[in-house]
Amino acid sequence: MALADTAVLIARQPAPRQQKRGSFRAFAWQGLFLCALALFAWFVIANASDNLAARNMNFGFAFLSQRTGFDIPFHIVPWSTADSYGRALWVCLLNTLLAAAIGIVLGSLLGFLLGVMRLSANWLARSLSLAIIEIVRNTPQLLQIIFWYVVMIQALPPPRNGLALPGGMILSVRGLNMPSIEMGAAGLWPFLLLVAALCLVPVFRGLRRRHRAFGWAAPLLPAIALMLVLLSVDHLDYPTLRGFNYVGGVVVPPELIALVGGLSLYMSAFVAEIVRASLQGIARGQREAASSLGLSGAQALFLVILPQALRVMIPQLTNQYLNLTKSTSLGAAIAYPELVQIYAGTVLNQTGRALETMFLVMIIFLGINLAISGFMAWYNARVAIVER
Amino acid sequence: MTSLRKLAYAAALAVCGLGAAGLPAEAQVKSATLDAVKKRGELNCGVDTGIPGFAFQDSAGKWKGLDVAYCRAIAAAVLGDAEKVKYVGVTTKVRFTVLQSGEIDVLIRDSTLTFTRDTQLNLSPIAVNFYAGQAFMVKKSLKVASSKELNGATICMLTGATLELNIADYGAANGIKINSLLFDKPEEAFAAAEAGRCDGYSDDSGSVAAARSTMKTPDDWMILPEIISKEPLGIFAREGDEKWGDILKWTHMILLTAEEMGVTKANADQIKASKPVDPFMQRLLGIDEDFGKPLGLDGDWSYRIIQAVGNYGEIYDEYFGPKALGLPRGTNNLWTKGGLQYALPLR
Numbered sequence: 100m101a102l103a104d105t106a107v108l109i110a111r112q113p114a115p116r117q118q119k120r121g122s123f124r125a126f127a128w129q130g131l132f133l134c135a136l137a138l139f140a141w142f143v144i145a146n147a148s149d150n151l152a153a154r155n156m157n158f159g160f161a162f163l164s165q166r167t168g169f170d171i172p173f174h175i176v177p178w179s180t181a182d183s184y185g186r187a188l189w190v191c192l193l194n195t196l197l198a199a200a201i202g203i204v205l206g207s208l209l210g211f212l213l214g215v216m217r218l219s220a221n222w223l224a225r226s227l228s229l230a231i232i233e234i235v236r237n238t239p240q241l242l243q244i245i246f247w248y249v250v251m252i253q254a255l256p257p258p259r260n261g262l263a264l265p266g267g268m269i270l271s272v273r274g275l276n277m278p279s280i281e282m283g284a285a286g287l288w289p290f291l292l293l294v295a296a297l298c299l300v301p302v303f304r305g306l307r308r309r310h311r312a313f314g315w316a317a318p319l320l321p322a323i324a325l326m327l328v329l330l331s332v333d334h335l336d337y338p339t340l341r342g343f344n345y346v347g348g349v350v351v352p353p354e355l356i357a358l359v360g361g362l363s364l365y366m367s368a369f370v371a372e373i374v375r376a377s378l379q380g381i382a383r384g385q386r387e388a389a390s391s392l393g394l395s396g397a398q399a400l401f402l403v404i405l406p407q408a409l410r411v412m413i414p415q416l417t418n419q420y421l422n423l424t425k426s427t428s429l430g431a432a433i434a435y436p437e438l439v440q441i442y443a444g445t446v447l448n449q450t451g452r453a454l455e456t457m458f459l460v461m462i463i464f465l466g467i468n469l470a471i472s473g474f475m476a477w478y479n480a481r482v483a484i485v486e487r
Numbered sequence: 488m489t490s491l492r493k494l495a496y497a498a499a500l501a502v503c504g505l506g507a508a509g510l511p512a513e514a515q516v517k518s519a520t521l522d523a524v525k526k527r528g529e530l531n532c533g534v535d536t537g538i539p540g541f542a543f544q545d546s547a548g549k550w551k552g553l554d555v556a557y558c559r560a561i562a563a564a565v566l567g568d569a570e571k572v573k574y575v576g577v578t579t580k581v582r583f584t585v586l587q588s589g590e591i592d593v594l595i596r597d598s599t600l601t602f603t604r605d606t607q608l609n610l611s612p613i614a615v616n617f618y619a620g621q622a623f624m625v626k627k628s629l630k631v632a633s634s635k636e637l638n639g640a641t642i643c644m645l646t647g648a649t650l651e652l653n654i655a656d657y658g659a660a661n662g663i664k665i666n667s668l669l670f671d672k673p674e675e676a677f678a679a680a681e682a683g684r685c686d687g688y689s690d691d692s693g694s695v696a697a698a699r700s701t702m703k704t705p706d707d708w709m710i711l712p713e714i715i716s717k718e719p720l721g722i723f724a725r726e727g728d729e730k731w732g733d734i735l736k737w738t739h740m741i742l743l744t745a746e747e748m749g750v751t752k753a754n755a756d757q758i759k760a761s762k763p764v765d766p767f768m769q770r771l772l773g774i775d776e777d778f779g780k781p782l783g784l785d786g787d788w789s790y791r792i793i794q795a796v797g798n799y800g801e802i803y804d805e806y807f808g809p810k811a812l813g814l815p816r817g818t819n820n821l822w823t824k825g826g827l828q829y830a831l832p833l834r
Contacts, residue, residue, distance in 0.1 A: 169655055172666055180655040257683045342638065343639050434643075434676075443580070444669075444671070445646050447580065448579065448646075449652070451603065
């Protein structure tokens with residue numbers, strides 16, 4: 100009854116004719132477009148499955164539980180040749196994420212530095228920044244990565260006369276060997292506590308600002324957690340030369356260094372231009388006002404100009420981050436075992452499942468990049484000017 | 488006794504009858520690939536993008552190598568002209584997909600014939616044109632005499648092949664750990680090995696010899712004696728075209744038979760002119776006009792193969808012999824000389 104009444108009410112209201120017709124038309128077009136899209140998708144899928152059937156092939160992901168039998172040369176979680184293709188996906192996904200994460204952080208920092216240098220009053224800093232930006236952004240990224248890799252493996256000494264760096268680190272053509280931290284009985288728990296403590300700091304800082312209880316924990320909590328970590332370290336495992344190579348410690352392979360270096364340098368050139376444009380986009384009066392208040396140049400930059408420029412930068416930065424993440428696939432060219440090399444290469448060949456492996460790789464990249472852009476959109480909304 | 492004889496007689500009749508019924512169908516050879524190749528007037532042959540010995544382009548851009556000679560032989564048999572070949576250089580990654588999708592008619596790209604490729608990729612392994620096994624090449628300065636001493640070593644190699652699996656299996660069987668570093672292209676892998684990023688390079692024995700020849704100072708490198716796997720390299724076709732497979736298979740057999748019977752590019756005409764009575768020789772040299780019929784080809788097809796590329800031994804010598812890569816015939820010799828190459832009879 101209530102529904103009927105509402106319907107009558109709506110019917111009685113004099114609807115704006117123009118708008119109604121327009122919305123119907125738009126709706127019809129959208130419906131038509133959707134139909135066409137569905138038809139096209141159906142055609143593609145039917146065609147693909149016909150072709151697969153004609154070649155006696157089938158589509159399925161059962162192969163993910165099969166044993167691989169190959170080695171993945173660099174892995175941050177345990178990997179053995181007896182593991183499955185599904186595990187291989189996890190291992191190389193982490194390799195991809197590692198390269199992307201380091202690349203984004205390094206590239207942003209370097210890009211920011213270059214962007215600020217570009218606007219510097221100092222001629223040397225300005226010109227240096229200009230030269231770097233123009234060289235880096237105008238040459239192909241793949242070429243740069245291969246260039247860095249080749250230069251690095253040609254320039255570094257063989258493992259038997261590796262360069263000893265401070266802190267027990269050794270640099271050779273096999274990579275950067277670093278001492279690893281071996282934890283005692285507590286295992287990884289202290290590390291997890293430290294991470295949790297760092298995550299909780301903003302909460303306690305809020306309490307402290309409002310003079311609530313536990314506000315004292317803001318600076319102390321991470322300090323306590325860090326103490327715990329240090330206390331539960333059993334020993335440091337130093338790399339030593341044995342046979343062909345270094346054993347013990349952890350190694351950062353030259354492939355990762357070249358890939359991350361190449362990616363972040365490339366991105367930094369674009370970030371620098373974004374930073375420069377955003378800083379220049381802030382009204383001149385802001386800087387003048389800051390200096391009339393007696394703020395120094397650096398203070399004006401960090402307290403007045405940057406917070407405003409950040410709002411303009413974020414959407415552009417998001418694009419750069421997405422690009423960098425996708426470009427980690429160039430690691431395949433220099434033997435860095437990431438998603439594309441392992442999945443679109445080795446796994447595709449071992450199993451012959453071209454469609455499935457490509458599908459998985461695409462879905463994963465889509466997922467990673469949607470997550471990044473989702474996060475950046477959230478951050479953008481947070482720092483945006485609240486308009487009333 | 489008589490009843491048994493009658494039964495045998497009836498059975499023989501039945502078989503003959505069936506055979507007769509089957510004859511018309513057999514006479515008309517049906518091969519979609521053969522028809523397509525003839526119509527196109529060109530053979531699409533999938534080969535390696537560039538590896539000395541198997542398939543490479545010389546300074547004039549002309550394709551050469553063992554696998555390339557096979558492409559030429561097939562074109563000579565099917566199209567009557569060894570030059571009518573379009574070479575499609577395919578990487579390890581895409582080779583099987585390219586074949587499955589029909590972009591090439593045959594894949595002759597130093598690819599190992601394996602169980603998975605036969606059963607799961609639905610490809611047809613045709614014949615082994617090169618018996619290889621995975622070998623290691625290391626710098627002499629490492630002072631290693633056997634691959635069993637490679638524990639902890641890092642080896643550069645190509646991705647997407649059986650190499651990674653063999654190394655892992657070999658390590659497991661010998662209780663050692665050999666690390667592999669995987670590259671997309673041979674040049675990059677060579678460069679990394681040369682720069683010392685890895686302790687050595689690994690590939691099929693023929694390719695390792697080729698790799699050694701491309702190093703700055705080949706004498707700094709040695710090939711370790713162990714062969715850690717069986718790598719029968721050969722010809723792949725798509726499954727489902729048996730007749731096309733027959734043509735490919737018998738092209739290989741003709742090359743072997745020619746060597747076995749001492750027929751070479753140079754003496755083929757002379758032997759043919761002497762009108763040999765040996766029926767095998769008659770078939771080989773195109774004197775028996777019906778020899779090509781079951782394949783849908785003319786009687787001269789085998790003769791054209793020999794004219795175009797010579798026999799198997801000649802091809803091997805040209806690309807792997809002492810004047811080329813210097814790889815001993817070994818298992819690739821004829822069965823009569825202690826090797827594995829064994830041709831089925833041209834009966």
